[in-house]
Amino acid sequence: MAAKILVVAEFRGGKFKKGSLECVAEAARRKGELGGGDVVALVIGGADAKAAAASLGKQGADRVLAASADWLEHFNSDSYSKIATNVAKAESAEYVFVAATLDGKDIASRIAAGLDAGYAPDVTQLAVEGGTLTFVRPVYAGKAYAHVSLSTATKVVSIRPNSVPTAESEGGDAAVADADLGISEGDIKSKVTSVEAKGTDKVDLTEASVIVSGGRGLKGPEHFELLETFADTIGATVGASRAVVDAGWRPHSDQVGQTGKTVSPNLYFAIGISGAIQHLAGMSTSKTIVAVNKDADAPIFKVADYGIVGDLFEVMPRMTEEVKKLKG
Numbered sequence: 335m336a337a338k339i340l341v342v343a344e345f346r347g348g349k350f351k352k353g354s355l356e357c358v359a360e361a362a363r364r365k366g367e368l369g370g371g372d373v374v375a376l377v378i379g380g381a382d383a384k385a386a387a388a389s390l391g392k393q394g395a396d397r398v399l400a401a402s403a404d405w406l407e408h409f410n411s412d413s414y415s416k417i418a419t420n421v422a423k424a425e426s427a428e429y430v431f432v433a434a435t436l437d438g439k440d441i442a443s444r445i446a447a448g449l450d451a452g453y454a455p456d457v458t459q460l461a462v463e464g465g466t467l468t469f470v471r472p473v474y475a476g477k478a479y480a481h482v483s484l485s486t487a488t489k490v491v492s493i494r495p496n497s498v499p500t501a502e503s504e505g506g507d508a509a510v511a512d513a514d515l516g517i518s519e520g521d522i523k524s525k526v527t528s529v530e531a532k533g534t535d536k537v538d539l540t541e542a543s544v545i546v547s548g549g550r551g552l553k554g555p556e557h558f559e560l561l562e563t564f565a566d567t568i569g570a571t572v573g574a575s576r577a578v579v580d581a582g583w584r585p586h587s588d589q590v591g592q593t594g595k596t597v598s599p600n601l602y603f604a605i606g607i608s609g610a611i612q613h614l615a616g617m618s619t620s621k622t623i624v625a626v627n628k629d630a631d632a633p634i635f636k637v638a639d640y641g642i643v644g645d646l647f648e649v650m651p652r653m654t655e656e657v658k659k660l661k662g
């Protein structure tokens with residue numbers, strides 16, 4: 335059966351990105367409403383990616399195609415997007431889903447161009463109307479939501495991580511077959527020879543379900559210890575505003591906002607952050623927002639679900655203490 339939805343699943347550091355699992359699960363949830371057809375996942379990478387491919391059946395993939403070769407071990411926008419385009423054509427896919435991660439956004443637009451397809455980027459909600467998918471995506475730095483439908487025969491969609499759930503009941507493994515790449519190593523203009531990943535065991539901000547972000551209100555890098563302790567207690571990842579990144583208190587990889595990472599966790603703590611529009615652009619789609627700020631008029635309180643007006647140096651140790659008590 336032809337692919338109704340082709341999901342390009344990202345395999346990095348020995349596992350699939352959570353956003354990709356969400357894409358497969360969402361495709362499986364929607365295929366019935368779209369009149370059937372297979373959910374086919376495409377995995378591009380080295381031998382380890384192929385070995386893990388069958389597990390995508392647990393999220394609802396009917397079949398998995400593995401594009402596996404030594405020269406595909408490292409992400410390369412050129413080769414990955416060409417292979418995905420070729421596979422989408424061969425499978426006559428109506429939809430192509432990609433997680434809106436950094437690499438996902440990189441290839442999704444190239445795939446859309448290669449397929450001459452309409453593209454809905456960074457969507458946070460999907461619905462089926464009149465037998466076709468429609469999308470909602472934040473625009474103008476999260477100040478408005480655009481409702482989008484695509485009129486092309488093939489449609490490419492990137493879904494913001496943490497916007498849709500993974501599968502609730504896990505299925506079995508899916509059948510895996512080799513994908514017809516349609517290109518060879520010689521067709522690719524650039525080659526990634528190695529990737530030096532920064533050694534950290536913290537959950538990436540874009541995948542974290544709880545984030546504790548700190549701003550200039552912390553007064554200095556040494557006080558981020560307060561947030562690290564609180565984050566450890568609740569199993570959260572620490573983020574930051576640009577002001578503290580520019581000041582050199584935190585690495586750029588921690589920055590949330592328009593020129594940092596876009597996050598959509600279940601719970602977002604903004605501690606000593608004013609709530610400038612550029613910060614909101616990166617976190618306003620968080621499900622629940624908690625703000626701690628000593629200024630009752632700080633803009634962050636306009637988007638916060640819960641707010642504490644107070645001095646963070648008093649509030650944070652008490653919050654940590656209370657959570658520890660609750661956890662026993």
Ligand SMILES: Cc1cc2nc3c(=O)[nH]c(=O)nc-3n(C[C@H](O)[C@H](O)[C@H](O)COP(=O)(O)OP(=O)(O)OC[C@H]3O[C@@H](n4cnc5c(N)ncnc54)[C@H](O)[C@@H]3O)c2cc1C
Pocket residue numbers: 548549550551552574575576577578589590591592593594595605606607608609610611612613616626627628629632644645646647
């Ligand atoms: C093109 C462009 C792109 C940008 N991109 C980003 C981006 O990606 N991400 C981003 O974050 N910003 C971005 N900015 C910067 C943004 O405009 C703000 O300057 C920045 O977000 C402010 O950071 P802040 O809230 O930490 O600092 P401030 O605005 O200085 O706010 C500090 C807050 O801490 C509170 N505070 C102080 N002391 C305490 C205390 N003891 N207890 C409790 N609260 C206290 C204050 O009341 C204040 O509200 C961008 C700006 C531009 C122009």
